[in-house]
Amino acid sequence: MAISLLSEATQVKGEPGAALEPMAAGTVSSKEDGKVRMQLLFENGAVLPVELSGDAAAALEQGIARELLKS
Numbered sequence: 001m002a003i004s005l006l007s008e009a010t011q012v013k014g015e016p017g018a019a020l021e022p023m024a025a026g027t028v029s030s031k032e033d034g035k036v037r038m039q040l041l042f043e044n045g046a047v048l049p050v051e052l053s054g055d056a057a058a059a060l061e062q063g064i065a066r067e068l069l070k071s
Contacts, residue, residue, distance in 0.1 A: 022048075027057070 022040035030037045036057040040048045052060065 020048075 020040070020042070022042055024041040026039050026041075028037050028039070030051055032051070034054050036052050036054065038050045038052060038057070038060075040050070042048070
């Protein structure tokens, strides 16, 4: 799925590869203990599920909070 989405992204010559730009993100419990499932929703209706360990999810939460405080 991620490869399909990236292949649709526009890349400007001489610039880093385009980032995926989800419209929404959500989290739900994973069926595996100690993990969180993050789901990214894209404009074309595609959903990209990502499984994260609890530690990785906590680190992502802290990083997002720091970035939001900057804006």
